[in-house]
Amino acid sequence: xxxxxxxxxxxxxxxxxxxxxxxxxxxxxxxxxxxxxxxxxxxxxxxxxxxxxxxxxxxxxxxxxxxxxxxxxxxxxxxxxxxxxxxxxxxxxxxxxxxxxxxxxxxxxxxxxxxxxxxxxxxxxxxxxxxxxxxxxxxxxxxxxxxxxxxxxxxxxxxxxxxxxxxxxxxxxxxxxxxxxxxxxxxxxxxxxxxxxxxxxxxxxxxxxxxxxxxxxxxxxxxxxxxxxxxxxxxxxxxxxxxxxxxx
Ligand code: SF4
Ligand code: SF4
Numbered sequence: 001x002x003x004x005x006x007x008x009x010x011x012x013x014x015x016x017x018x019x020x021x022x023x024x025x026x027x028x029x030x031x032x033x034x035x036x037x038x039x040x041x042x043x044x045x046x047x048x049x050x051x052x053x054x055x056x057x058x059x060x061x062x063x064x065x066x067x068x069x070x071x072x073x074x075x076x077x078x079x080x081x082x083x084x085x086x087x088x089x090x091x092x093x094x095x096x097x098x099x100x101x102x103x104x105x106x107x108x109x110x111x112x113x114x115x116x117x118x119x120x121x122x123x124x125x126x127x128x129x130x131x132x133x134x135x136x137x138x139x140x141x142x143x144x145x146x147x148x149x150x151x152x153x154x155x156x157x158x159x160x161x162x163x164x165x166x167x168x169x170x171x172x173x174x175x176x177x178x179x180x181x182x183x184x185x186x187x188x189x190x191x192x193x194x195x196x197x198x199x200x201x202x203x204x205x206x207x208x209x210x211x212x213x214x215x216x217x218x219x220x221x222x223x224x225x226x227x228x229x230x231x232x233x234x235x236x237x238x239x240x241x242x243x244x245x246x247x248x
Contacts, residue, residue: 006088006165010060017103020110020157022150024139027247030097032138035238036222042136043112044097046071049133050081051108054165055090065104068092088167107157113137116158117192118169118176120207124162126194127154128179134220138245141223144214145247148197155195180204191218 030041042048050071053061061068071091073079082091094100117128129140139146162169183190183204190202191212199212222232229245241248 004166006056006167008054008056008161008164010056010063012160012164013054013057013060013107016107016157016160017105017110019160020107020153021102022147022153024112024150025142025145025147025247027145029137029139029142031241031248032223032245033136035233035240036136036236037238038236039238040097042133043109044094044100046078046093048136049112050078050091051093051106052081052085052089052091053106053108054168055088057106058090058092061092061104061106065101067094067099067101067104068106086167086171088165107161111154111157113140114154114193115175116155116172117179117190117202118173119209120177122173124155124159124172124195125209126192126200127151128176128190128192129218131179131182134218135222138223141219142217142247143191143193143199144217146193146197151193151195151197180207189216191216 030044033042034040036042037045037048058068058070069092071078071082071093073082073091078091085091092106111127113130113133114127115130116124117126118124129137129143134140158168158172179190180202181204183202188204190204192200192202192209194200199216200209201212201216202209222228223245226245230240233240
């Protein structure tokens with residue numbers, strides 16, 4: 001079946017931005033990952049994460065700020081990222097965390113490290129995490145402190161986006177299927193936060209979902225222990241925050 005043409009306009013992104021302002025949690029998670037990444041939050045440096053936006057979203061941003069510009073790939077991996085983009089998307093980059101403008105963050109910035117998880121039955125049941133960042137993103141190992149308000153704003157934003165642009169929905173149908181394949185290969189369950197912020201666990205082979213328990217909250221290295229974390233920060237030449245790995 002052909003995907004209906006997108007009707008999304010720059011002004012739609014302006015309203016989406018207004019409804020998506022809640023921080024992921026009340027803690028400043030950048031304090032935990034920056035020491036592993038030359039002092040920059042991992043999700044704010046294109047060495048790690050290249051923000052991908054709808055071309056229409058960039059059209060809006062250009063009218064509001066000079067924070068963003070078109071991303072120029074600099075190596076094989078970044079060339080691949082750009083080559084694989086669909087025709088209505090593009091990669092952009094900002095001037096860096098010190099110049100961040102809260103109101104001019106992209107949907108991708110606001111939602112990181114989460115994506116909309118869609119079941120095989122095409123139900124949008126919650127948010128999953130971009131697993132390739134699990135070794136650098138402290139937040140992904142601390143899902144129990146994600147605010148329910150953030151999840152509900154995330155869900156409302158993507159639901160509105162899917163109505164205007166069916167290709168976005170198709171993208172996450174495919175991405176969620178990739179998540180099931182990857183976790184299945186790893187023989188691991190997929191952690192999600194349900195639409196009310198509750199932990200859910202997906203069995204990747206069957207796609208079945210059950211409620212998560214405390215022990216199911218994921219922890220990835222080096223966020224598994226204070227010792228692991230301190231060693232990783234030391235190796236990266238960073239400085240451990242005074243409270244260590246604990247939320248603060
Ligand atoms: S979301 Fe993850 S990568 Fe981004 S600042 Fe927080 S801990 Fe770092
Ligand atoms: S706009 Fe802000 S949140 Fe987004 S990548 Fe740049 S510094 Fe990070």
